[in-house]
Each structure stands twice: as structure tokens, then as C-alpha cells.
Amino acid sequence: MKHYRLIDEALVIRSKNSGPYELTLDIIFKEWEMFRSVCAAGVINEALVCKLYGITPDKVINIIQFEPAKAIKITIERPIASGALGETDVYGAQQHAPLLKIEYDLDD
Numbered sequence: 657m658k659h660y661r662l663i664d665e666a667l668v669i670r671s672k673n674s675g676p677y678e679l680t681l682d683i684i685f686k687e688w689e690m691f692r693s694v695c696a697a698g699v700i701n702e703a704l705v706c707k708l709y710g711i712t713p714d715k716v717i718n719i720i721q722f723e724p725a726k727a728i729k730i731t732i733e734r735p736i737a738s739g740a741l742g743e744t745d746v747y748g749a750q751q752h753a754p755l756l757k758i759e760y761d762l763d764d
Contacts, residue, residue, distance in 0.1 A: 662758035671752035708754035
């Protein structure tokens, strides 16, 4: 087993609006091998997303492994609609921070 940090293996970790009521989180990997290993191991899954974002499974819209881009795309419901009273990130561009904490182990 070898230990990895997502921030070391991903080229891009970002978030953005997917409409006023949803956020999309993108993880784009540097290397094909790591992308495929993370996907095969199921590292990025509903339980992890719920834990990181403090949400219930019904708030996870989808988790897609998008092979043409070496990417994993996660879409979740926004806790507050974009631009609504009390909302602090109208573009959803600062919501990727919990993903930066992801660490995982993979077989050598």
C-alpha cells in the first residue's frame, strides 16, 4: 500500500456553479494511471462527498468518471441558491476546499 494526497496527484481541483441550485466539483488528474487507479478503487464516492461537505446522500446529484479529460466530476445541491440572501460564494468558485484534504491508499 502506498499513501497519496489528492493535491499531489491532481492537476486541477476546482468548483463552479452548475446553475443557481447546484455546484460542480472537478478533479482533473495529471496522469492516466492515477486517474484509473483512483476510479477503480472507488476513492471518490458518495460517502466521502457527504462526509467532506456535511450533506446527506440525497444532496449528491452525481459522481461521474469522465475519462476523456482524466477527470472526476461531482455535482451536489447548493446549500443556498446562488445570489440568495446569506449566500457567500455567488460563483461557487471557493467550494472545492474540502477536496484538498483527501488522502487515500492504493496498492502498489
